[in-house]
Amino acid sequence: MDNHNSYNSGYNNTDQYNNNMVEPYPPDHERQPMAPLKHSGPGIASFIIGLVAVVGYILIFFIAAMALNDSIEVLTPLQAEELALHPAVILASLSILVCLILNLAGGILGIIGLILKNRKKVFAIIGTLLNGIIILAFIGLILAGMSMM
Secondary structure, eight states, X not given: OOTTTGGGTTOOOBOTTTOOBOOOOOOGGGSOOOOOOEEOHHHHHHHHHHHHHHHHHHHHHHHHHHHHTTTOSSOOHHHHHHHHTOHHHHHHHHHHHHHHHHXXXXXXXXXXXXXXXXXXXXXXXXXXXXXXXXXXXXXXXXHHHHHTO
């Protein structure tokens, strides 16, 4: 047996016509079955962050509306300025910014989950879309508010 043939464990690795080296496929019983793909961790994190942020926005608006329910009547401009400094409005504004930061982190994690190879991308796609839509809606609300001034 030649030295170059000994590493192939007995496979016939030469072509009978021109003696070139050929690597045959291993027999079916020696092939390893492909493991099913796992979901990407950053994609799952992005999806969960998006869901937490959506629930957070809903809770923020609900709690702020309940806190301001007694304060909202027909307001004069002076009363509207006082309402803007109400503790519920300030807390809701800060909470919305925290949720927006969560959405930015979720969007970045979703993009990372999309880039990973050999992983399922379902949660990464949903998380990226969910966080991206919320970020775009937030930007749209800011632009709409700026155009009304």
